[in-house]
Amino acid sequence: MACFLAPAGVAIVTTIAQKVVKNKEEKPIGEQTAHTRGKWTQRLRWLNTMLWGGVVLLALEHLWHGEVVPWPPFLTAMQTPGEVGPMLHEILTYGLTMTAVILVAWGIVVGIVELRSRDRRTSEAKPEKVAGGA
């Protein structure tokens, strides 16, 4: 009915978070290296693209099925008082589960990328030690 509203709400919050993080990462900090500059901005952009992309395409599906209309109150379930309860239930069950799955998928991707970048940094640092010791 309106399950996409839950990920849409979270997407608003994560988009604001991305803006804040971007401002912080753009400030010149002495110890900020090329490895860390813009790192979390990019990662939050992945999350926001998945959330907003999913929300927009799901909104089209709801429009296709007549559950969303382009005039107020926009959600057809809102026109019938008896359907408001089930709609809220669907947002809380389906919507929050969808959001959680997206967050978990994003967390896995970020975890893999972080591990690989740490491995790369470790392997880049090793030859220097050998050269220094020789």
Add this chain to the structure above:
Amino acid sequence: MWLLITAFAALVTSALWYVSSPSDKYKLGFLSLIYWGATLMWLVDHVMAYVQERGEFFEINADATGLGMAVLVLGLFIWLVRLLVSDPKRVLRAPVKK
């Protein structure tokens, strides 16, 4: 059916993104993330509906296929707008300067 079509689009665009990486000049990573987001959301929707209602998992008919195609087109449209705004080949910026 729209879940299958979107999942297929996510796989194809991810493969194309990987082939063109690391540059990602044409924002294929962006397009694949749009399709992955929708695929994961619909997967949850289908699994939960199947567990609760025990109906058909995939709805395979002309209407569902039409929706799948509409979803593909909307995803491509969003990607194209993003691509033209960033204009990596500077095709649109050059005539403006003249």
